[in-house]
Amino acid sequence: MINYFNPNNTLKIINKIQKFVFALFIIVLLLGLVEALVLSPEDYKQSDSVRIMYVHVPSAWISLGIFSFISILSFGVFVFKNKNFSLITKSLAPSGFVFSIIALVTGSIWGKPTWGTWWAWDARITSMLLLSIFYLLFITSWKITTDTTKAEKVSSIIAIIGLINIPVIKFSVEWWNTLHQPASVKILEETTIHSSMLTPLAIMTAAFALFSLLIFLMKYNTELLKIKNKGLNRL
């Protein structure tokens, strides 16, 4: 089992599944766009502006999910001293960062017709901005630190500290009075969103998850090539 996580094996797997993931992403995205922009109904309160939800919510979910995963693997970097973990976190960060920016920008665009303002220093929005800053710090730590071991440590510390922000983002709408509405899709309780809106939301989430997988595979492949390039120089 552990052999599957060996970079030598993963390189072979990555090259095989990359094209398949890309094709699947395009199909699911097109289906999601038709559902989100044409087939799904308008909201009785927010009218057609509710369609922004289909890009805003999946982006927020995936950026949160990726950062949580990065943080957990960062613990692994310290505990197991596994170099592959830091390669995975480094390859996941770019798509997580872009998704956090998409969540912020589309949230801001949605805020104008709904709340009458582009931005508010609301608990949810501010904590989401903090998440983007943590992503930026994580990516920058790899860019500016030339020593790989030092970069691994610094980036892992940033990810572990950033983990504190994740429950703050999740529960900010319950802990404080915020402009942002509470969660409509819940795991443990009944979801308050109608199935006609839940379907496009699920399809768009799947499309975004496939995109982040595609970017991860390409980035991970690049990182492995960098290592192999160094290996060739040492032969």
Added chain:
Amino acid sequence: MISELLNMNGYGVYVWSSFIFTLFSFSFLYAVVKLNLIKEKKKFEENYKSLDEKKLASAAKQKTYREILANTSTSKV
């Protein structure tokens, strides 16, 4: 029908700009990551070609190097 889709009850500018921004971000990230991948593959090919016979034989024995070369432009030509 099309004007309705574009206008979206007056919210068209907000909805379309959100979707366009998202798709533009996807394209930008994909292009950047893809270009970096191509750059590294080219660099690998150049490094591999510049090896002397002894090093080339040693590298050719390794499974990973063979796997990388199988996915580069040179090997396909």
